[in-house]
Amino acid sequence: MILLSVNHLSKSFGGLKAVSAVNMELRMGELVGLIGPNGAGKTTVFNLLTGVYQPTEGDIALRRQSIVGLKPWQINQRGIARTFQNIRLFNNLTVLENVKIAYHQHASYGIASAILRLPGFYKGEDDMSQKGIELLKIFKLEHKKDELAKNLPYGEQRRLEIARAMAAQPQLLLLDEPAAGMNPQETAELMDMIRWVRQNFDMTILLIEHDMALVMGICERIYVLDYGQIIAEGTPAEIKSNRKVIEAYLGEDISHAHGS
Template sequence: MAEVILQAKHLGISFGGLKAVDDFNIEIKAGELMGLIGPNGAGKTTVFNLLTGVYTPTEGAFFLCGEKMNGKKTYQVVQAGIARTFQNIRLFKSMTVIENVMVAYGMSIKYKMPGALFRSSTYWREEAEYREKAMELLKIFGLEDKADFVADNLPYGQQRKLEIARALATGMKLLLLDEPAAGMNPTETADLLRCINVIREQFGIAILLIEHDMSLVMKICERIVVIDYGVTIATGLPEEIASNQRVITAYLGADEEEEGA
């Protein structure tokens, strides 16, 4: 049996009198790609914020490889092995492409501040090592020839891929992708799909994906969780979700009785 990477049990959060997420449960195993979908405002990004320490759950708990993560700061969550991308790209736009990736190795460096200031042999050795690792990641995304470009000068689709490459550099066990195909044209989306498949094959990491492009979701996700108004309304295989009347109603706003008439 594959190792359980992420487990959320009765996870929830309230803001004042509003329950943004209620009784959310999920289990993701090593190497699995799961989709998290729902209409706009359903609470999907709030779930991501709970899983990355941006918000502290007011109910329930979640575990990474059996370790309880409630109450950990965002940097502690990253150190433990959860990384994410965002709906709105958050790169270090004035830094180069390769610098954006190398900065994610910051938790692994061994040289200290004096070594960096005086450019010690340890500093140069580690910088060379992490530059090489960063280049290997950029090759996966076809960005190796853009390594020394300023990140802000990349086309939109390539900025998206760079953000994923930077997340991979943290050495995570679970990757959270928040609408990675948003704003992409069909060619860019197809290239992203290829990259995600390569990531799974090469790194074997678990992935939780939020995405509004249903064709993408149905192509790559092994299982899908659907939430609406913060409540889970369906969990299952892509074909089961596609024919689930409650899911169709949530997306289309149709009345179930009218649908059955």
């Protein structure tokens, strides 16, 4: 079943066409990569999918319903969550509070219950705390639940950001360079964690990444973007040997491509 369908998607900023006639499809449960050189338009695509930008042309359909024109929070409620290239956590909140914030859109109590501090409010908060701790266990962060997010090491901040995105209970998770700034061991652990999340949460994942070992190691299909256009789509093996893709990476063998 097709979860996300992107049809003829374009975005212009003044005279510059950042994304041009992009077509993509994501099936339920797939793990797909979106790669390309610097400035290719990858993060712009993510911003279009999440309502940060509105397209100049084209359509985006989630479960066959257009999400064009919706606000980011509305798209999040419909089942798309994301992480960012530059980590965006609530630095002065605890690890657990960061996760609970994402759970609040599914809170079982209403505004009146929260304002009046009725029993339903306390029960709902307890339930969210328990769910949050269970999620933090998956990401090996439960022992840090009371620490401020800003005090976590970089790799743990990355994991917390993914955990917070998962707390929104999405069907589609967009990961924007999740391995950026990680050392090889952290990257290997991240690969294992992404695989585990996908399998155990029946999650569809689209990731932007410059670490080709990670992309080739976990993605089933890969789209390649260059100058705002899709120049190739296929399996890791097909992409690795695609002449257009190799040329887009300045003549390098794509298995050694790098950059941000």
